[in-house]
Amino acid sequence: MKGKAKLQAVVAMTLDGSVPVEGHPIMEWMQSNSQGFRYWRKRSTRQLFPGYPLVDLICEKETADSSTVFHTEIYNTETAELLRGLSLYQLIDELIIFLIPLVSTSHLSISAHLPSGNWRLVKSKTFRNGVCRLNYCRILQ
Secondary structure (H helix, E strand, O other): OEOOOEEEEEEEEEOOOEOOOOOOHHHHHHHHOOOOHHHHHOOOOEEOOOOOOHHHHHHHHHHOEOOOEEEEEEOOHHHHHHHHHHHHOOOOOEEEEEEEOOOOOOOOEOHHHOOOOOEEEEEEEEOOOOOEEEEEEEOOO
């Protein structure tokens, strides 16, 4: 079936909605643990990186079949900019937020770039290190 591809954004942000501190043990956990980014990466078919041409992505997403899952990981300045573009064009279908139990000294907000619209919480999980994972799906109107 054409035109049913999904885009998932996996976001790591602090309690105040900021970019997490690079090199922090929780960010190392996010990168290496099987419950962090790796879990979602294994369930995707296409990886998106900063600088990916969004116009091309729009076309690819419309023509790809329903088994295609585009995936991106948001956790720093570069990837926050990608999130801004994906949100602007309303390309995100699934939003997985890892809420890190820290308040950041960074002034770069990830939460300011989260996509607008109606979202439904479909699952949540809290890990032993205090990280809370929130899985949201876009509600189509």
